[in-house]
Amino acid sequence: MIPRVTATVNLSAVQHNLRQVRKLAPSSRVMAAVKADAYGHGAVPVARALDEAGVDTLAVACMEEAQELREAHLRAPIALLEGVLSPDEAALAAYEGLQVVVHAFWQIELLEAMPSGSNIAVWFKLDSGMHRLGFPLDAVPRLRQALARHPSWRFQGWITHLARADETGSSATIDQIAAFDRALAGVPGARSIANSAGLIAWPSARRDWVRPGLALYGASPLPGKTGAELGFQPALNLESRILAIRTYEAGEPIGYGASYVCPERMPIGVVTVGYADGLHRALPNGSPVIVRGRRAPLAGRVSMDMITVDLRGVADAQVGDPVLIFGEALPAEEVSERAGTIPYELFCGLTNRVRFRYLGGE
Ligand SMILES: Cc1ncc(COP(=O)(O)O)c(C=O)c1O
Structure with missing residues (x-):
């Protein structure tokens, strides 16, 4: 599974x-x-x-x-x-x-x-x-x-x-x-x-x-600074996957409430993470996730199980690709700030739908 x-x-x-x-x-x-x-x-x-x-x-x-x-x-x-x-x-x-x-x-x-x-x-x-x-x-x-x-x-x-x-x-x-x-x-x-x-x-x-x-x-608890800048290492990487990639024409709306409208013909990736996993629904269009090491901005509302992302900058993305939601390469401080909250709430909000894996330790 x-x-x-x-x-x-x-x-x-x-x-x-x-x-x-x-x-x-x-x-x-x-x-x-x-x-x-x-x-x-x-x-x-x-x-x-x-x-x-x-x-x-x-x-x-x-x-x-x-x-x-x-x-x-x-x-x-x-x-x-x-x-x-x-x-x-x-x-x-x-x-x-x-x-x-x-x-x-x-x-x-x-x-x-x-x-x-x-x-x-x-x-x-x-x-x-x-x-x-x-x-x-x-x-x-x-x-x-x-x-x-x-x-x-x-x-x-x-x-x-x-x-x-x-x-x-x-x-x-x-x-x-x-x-x-x-x-x-x-x-x-x-x-x-x-x-x-x-x-x-x-x-x-x-x-x-x-x-x-x-x-x-x-x-980091200090606004404007990441933990990494203070010498700390982010301990949690939250990852999901691309479930579908579709190409839409200019003017086509994406997701609930049509909060994003495609400015041109473009690929949209559907990623299997949503507010029922703990991702904040308040995250606005433009907030990044990371696909193949590149930032892909949110295009459309966070829904219960899915988000939709603009893949124009990651044209080689494939169904099944891992997607970093936050972690080492995308600080929880940045993601939480975009959602109007703090990393504490982002971390504590992860739900029991999320599968946990542990690495390292002595
Ligand atoms: C009494 C007390 N001490 C320490 C802490 C740790 O705070 P922080 O996570 O900001 O380091 C908390 C967390 O809220 C607390 O309630």
Whole structure:
């Protein structure tokens, strides 16, 4: 059977990207974000590759994601970025030896309700300006009291998350870092501030721990720059195939809504990828795919299973030819920008129709 759409994930690229993170932040330990199925790349294979390459901790959003990794028997500890949501989850986190990121007092109560002496690893998340999750900065003394009351809790450190680290011209990141530092002046414990954009663009955010996600997959969080330009290797190539090639006359419309009209007699290739595979319907005419090493622009709307492309620049194209949708030779940053979104959403949007293959790793 020939797969319609294949995502080939290069695990050696993921490992290279971890080394690149370590080069940028040589004194920091690395908590790798592998939530959301490792940003659509496949949680277990990616986590295993990072584990083999010596990552310090793996971070997931929730208990289901942690359990999937637990079953893979990895060496690295696993952190729950949203923490525990119920007494059952608190007990399970302790049983599984998970680290929990605690962001609210009701979560402290869940941990306090556990049998005394429960051995649970805890991070405290502070809200330094993102205003999504985290304790207010003036909660630090109360949090220290909670730690003092529970000597069996293994305190991992203080986390905050940056809201605008991708905006290199904004002072918001400096303000967040300063607020975090002020709140923790003289307070013991490791610090963790930087996501990918933080660790790439803001050296002062590289503290005891960095928490990259996107950069590990080889994409850039900074607008106008590709991951490759920053020394990262795109880890995922999304490929499809040409299913049909037809020649149409000048003036003939292509696809739903006739959003493209042939300006001259021309070959149109039909490629078997669509929004049901995760390709964004918002991709406009002119957005490229790659056929035989050359760019072929989209001609017509992205539909559920197919796209149509202008093959005038690839006259030798044949039915069955592979077509790169995004990857090394066509950055996900470019494709997502054309679709009005970000590489995160492009990656996470890949659906279970896509066939995954894994290469490399140790
Ligand atoms: C708390 C936290 N830390 C780190 C990350 C990794 O961010 P990025 O993929 O931008 O590096 C995320 C992702 O959203 C996050 O929520």
